[in-house]
Amino acid sequence: xxxQLLGETAAYCGLCGEPEGPTSDTHPTPDTHPTPDTHPTPDTHPTxxxxxxxxxxxxxEPHRACRERLKMEPPRYCRQCRRRMKVQVTPLxxxxxxxxxxxxxS
Amino acid sequence: xxxxxxAAESGSTQTAESAESTAYAILDIAREQVxxxxxxxxxxxxxxxxxxxxxxxxxxxxxxxxxxVRHCGEEVEVEGIISIKTGGCPEDCHFxxxxxxxxxxxxxxxxxxxxLVKAAxxxxxxxxxxxCIVAAVRGPDIKLMNQIKFAIDRINEEVDINIACSxxxxxxxxxxxxxxxxxxxxxxxxxTARSFFREVVTTHTYEERLETCQMVKDAGMExxxxxxxxxxxxxxxxxxxxxxxxxxxxxxxxxNFLNPRPGTPLxxxxxxxGKDALRAIAAFRLAMPRTVLRYAGGRExxxxxxxxxxxxxxxxxxxxxxxxxxxxxxxxxxDLNLLxxxxxxxxxxxxxx
Numbered sequence: 506x507x508x509q510l511l512g513e514t515a516a517y518c519g520l521c522g523e524p525e526g527p528t529s530d531t532h533p534t535p536d537t538h539p540t541p542d543t544h545p546t547p548d549t550h551p552t553x554x555x556x557x558x559x560x561x562x563x564x565x566e567p568h569r570a571c572r573e574r575l576k577m578e579p580p581r582y583c584r585q586c587r588r589r590m591k592v593q594v595t596p597l598x599x600x601x602x603x604x605x606x607x608x609x610x611s
Numbered sequence: 612x613x614x615x616x617x618a619a620e621s622g623s624t625q626t627a628e629s630a631e632s633t634a635y636a637i638l639d640i641a642r643e644q645v646x647x648x649x650x651x652x653x654x655x656x657x658x659x660x661x662x663x664x665x666x667x668x669x670x671x672x673x674x675x676x677x678x679x680v681r682h683c684g685e686e687v688e689v690e691g692i693i694s695i696k697t698g699g700c701p702e703d704c705h706f707x708x709x710x711x712x713x714x715x716x717x718x719x720x721x722x723x724x725x726x727l728v729k730a731a732x733x734x735x736x737x738x739x740x741x742x743c744i745v746a747a748v749r750g751p752d753i754k755l756m757n758q759i760k761f762a763i764d765r766i767n768e769e770v771d772i773n774i775a776c777s778x779x780x781x782x783x784x785x786x787x788x789x790x791x792x793x794x795x796x797x798x799x800x801x802x803t804a805r806s807f808f809r810e811v812v813t814t815h816t817y818e819e820r821l822e823t824c825q826m827v828k829d830a831g832m833e834x835x836x837x838x839x840x841x842x843x844x845x846x847x848x849x850x851x852x853x854x855x856x857x858x859x860x861x862x863x864x865x866x867n868f869l870n871p872r873p874g875t876p877l878x879x880x881x882x883x884x885g886k887d888a889l890r891a892i893a894a895f896r897l898a899m900p901r902t903v904l905r906y907a908g909g910r911e912x913x914x915x916x917x918x919x920x921x922x923x924x925x926x927x928x929x930x931x932x933x934x935x936x937x938x939x940x941x942x943x944x945x946d947l948n949l950l951x952x953x954x955x956x957x958x959x960x961x962x963x964x
Contacts, residue, residue: 521873522716577911578938581716591720595730596691596737596933597943 517587519580519601520571580609635667638674641897646678651898654854660894661846661887668889672925675896679926682900686958687950688863688929690741690775690905691734694936695722695758700747702779702814704802706842708872708937709747715874717937724758728765735772737932737943740960742766743775743798743835745936749815750780756788763792771960775835780819786826796833796862799823804851807844824859837865837907840891841883849891853898863929864902866895868909870938888913889921896926905929911941919946923953 515525566572579592583603590601590609602608632639637659644650652660663671699711699719708715731742744762746755755778763774776789777798789797801820802808808817827834836859838852856864868888871880888910896904906927910919919941923930930950933943940946950957 576939581718589716589718591718592937593694593697593720593722593726594934594937594939595693595726595733596739597730597733599934599939 515584517582517584518568518571519582519584520575520578521568522582522587522589523568525584526567579611633667633670635663635670637663638667638670641674641678645897645900646674646681649682649900651857651900652894654850657850657853657894657898658847660897661849661890663890665886668886668893671893671897672889672921675893675926676924678896678900679904679928683903683928685956686928687923687955688741688903688905688958689737689739689932689947690743690929691730691737691739691932692743692745692777692936693722693727693730693734694720694745694747695727695762696720696746696748696755697722697937698747701749703812705811705876706802706839706869706872707747708875710875713874713876715872724762724765727762728769731766731770731772734932735770737947738957739932740773740958741775741796742770742772743777743796745777745798746779747936748779750782751778751785756785759789760792763794767793773960777835780815780823781826783826786823786830786832790830790832794832796835797827798835798837798865799827800837800839800865800867801852801856801859802837802839803842803844804848805855806851807842807848810844811842821859824861828860833862834859835863835865836861837863837867837905838895839867839869839908841869841880841888841909841913842877843880846887850894853891853895856895857898857902861899861902863905864895864899865905865907865929865931866892866927867907868913870909870912872937883909883913885914885918889918889925892922892926903929905931907931908935908938908940916941916945920949920953923949923955 518525579594579599580601581589581592583590583606585606588603590603592599592601598611600608600610637656641652645652660671697720698709698717700709701711703710703712708717734742748755759776766774773795775796775798776794799820803811805817824834824836836856838856840849868883869877869880871878904927906922914922930946932946934940
């Protein structure tokens with residue numbers, strides 16, 4: 506269940522907050538892949554672990570490692586505006602709320 | 612304390628005479644001392660367990676499992692945990708994404724009581740007997756204590772489950788209040804060895820942690836005091852930690868494996884090797900034959916599905932079911948089905964009045 510419409514364009518990665526690229530369904534070129542040098546922001550800097558893992562498939566799916574990690578943690582960034590969301594984890598679920606774009610639930 | 616060499620030498624003498632001897636003297640010693648005698652291994656002996664060659668790990672886990680069954684029984688204790696106050700913590704525990712001092716993506720959030728009660732109900736429905744309410748704080752203020760009192764009352768009205776709390780360092784008055792309100796277990800981890808503590812936390816001391824632990828025990832609450840391994844401590848420090856925990860005689864020890872969190876000082880720490888995690892599980896059980904030894908955070912990452920099973924057959928006798936505080940766990944059904952498959956009964960509720 507989600508108040509964020511699935512059809513809307515996801516501009517940012519929910520895990521690291523970096524841009525997704527032109528669309529999430531096509532393969533971005535290497536130039537569109539965010540790197541620490543081109544997209545530093547103080548509060549959305551991805552971990553180096555993410556960077557290292559992403560490096561191997563940078564030309565295909567820049568956030569494949571992030572998507573893997575999202576199986577084991579809730580999203581922290583709004584995919585539409587990259588705001589940090591308020592996240593509540595419970596034993597059997599989670600909710601993540603963007604002040605502008607509403608709540609996602611597990 | 613005997614040195615490692617002395618312990619190994621005395622062990623090898625016994626091995627030659629033992630009918631059930633293995634190729635590893637320390638395992639023969641542990642069988643006699645821990646399984647038969649009920650006395651945990653000391654620090655030097657634990658170091659031997661933690662440095663066993665890979666081919667000895669199955670035998671170490673098998674022995675730890677026998678110790679667990681002999682001294683704790685077949686039952687497995689299931690618990691759910693929840694954060695009532697997430698993020699914005701003033702402490703600087705270098706592993707924690709909830710410290711307000713690091714550039715972590717975790718935002719500050721308070722959980723409202725109806726949601727907390729709902730989560731307690733869902734947790735009880737899994738068969739869990741424990742529900743632990745956690746706050747990311749140095750210690751509770753009056754507002755948090757009032758919330759906790761309110762939460763305990765509401766949960767007790769609607770849900771049959773034991774309530775535990777983890778609210779940081781306590782004053783004597785707060786310890787007494789929690790005990791009076793019916794909190795039967797209090798979690799306050801040592802996290803790491805005394806000799807490594809200052810590498811990981813600078814905003815409070817090991818002694819302060821020990822003080823809270825001691826007050827909790829003295830007030831008659833069960834002490835839940837855990838470990839977080841894989842933070843860069845040496846294997847000697849891991850043995851030290853197990854021995855220091857054993858000396859506290861906690862009712863429960865939750866065993867966490869570092870999950871490096873973005874933005875924290877330990878974000879680049881490599882994930883601990885599964886084999887080392889299994890050695891640690893065996894060692895912790897052999898250090899504390901009667902303690903509830905619980906699988907806690909990071910096991911999915913460090914051990915995976917296969918390792919989870921190995922640990923449950925290697926000394927673990929409790930699990931955190933479902934999600935953790937800021938990260939997700941295996942689906943609750945995966946663990947519950949595994950317990951059925953392993954023929955391990957879930958401990959039933961024995962609520963203390």
